[in-house]
Amino acid sequence: MSAEIVKPKIAKPKIAKPKKVKQPKIKYCDDCKEAVDSLKHGLCDKCVNLDKNKFICKSTIKKEYKLNDEDIDDLVFKEVKNPHYRCAGSMKLYNLLDIKNRFAELNTCDLKEIKNKQEELEEQQINKKELLKRNKEVKDRERLELFDELLEQNGLSKQDHSLSEFCILRCKSKISMTRLINKIKEIKKRIHDFKERMRQDNILNIEQNHNLFSVFYHGEYTENEFRVVLIREENLKRELAKYNLKIRCDSRLCNEYLEEGFGDPEKIALTMKQMEWFFENSNYKTIMNNLMSDRDNRMYRDVDSLSNEAKIKALDNYLKNNNMEDLPEYMIKFLDRPSKNNKKNKKNK
């Protein structure tokens, strides 16, 4: 604000001004031209609700009157900015009376019958959708049945779980069945040859592998890579079996070994057995949970080192109440480990 020079105030004698009497401004309705107190968009209350003064947008026309672009392309419209979405383009507004007239004309009905006719059309549309859906279901089923026949004719079995799942998926799409059959044949042939080679190499767990089809179809692995995974799987299974354990798909150790060849199956099996012991015989889980609940631990230490700390504490607790002789042999091996960070050093190699 600019500085003002403060002038000493001199009281002025007050003279009463004549009060202005507010005359209500007379407004006229644009449509009926009658004089009214207030207007809405230039119209009186009565006129504003008349169809000829109402406007609707294209999407409403399509939805409520089932008219398409062609039905209304000769009608006059006004273009306005979309009030709902500022970034959307302008929208076309049509006169409601024009639309009703066009609707009545195309459906050969009276203006008064419009509401009934609308309901009728709505019902028809729902029935049509329902019918289309049912037809599609029937078609899908027929395709599947036909496909089953084709599989049989080609000496292919759908018993294989992954194969049947695959077929259902493909059948619903529009791929030609002949092409699909050929593709399956080709993959089956590849799997057959692959199994043969695996048998020669004495890798026998291939028979129990249920993922073969999808592995080959999606090309997740090359044959060589897959062969390596199978060999690892066999090695790991053998080691785990010594402790009466099986491969666990939720085990990080198992997965890292199977997928990346990380670690040594013998040691993995031992660690898993020890882990089982810790869970069943000690308060390892509670200790580990406590360690993990500490924010600093989570931020600055890796899970392996925390787990190690929990294991040592849990074993200490156990030995307070039990004798060393109570420990199974594989747990004695845990005590014999050369260094706490054994695993970690190995990882960095």
Ligand SMILES: [Zn+2]
């Ligand atoms: Zn009016």
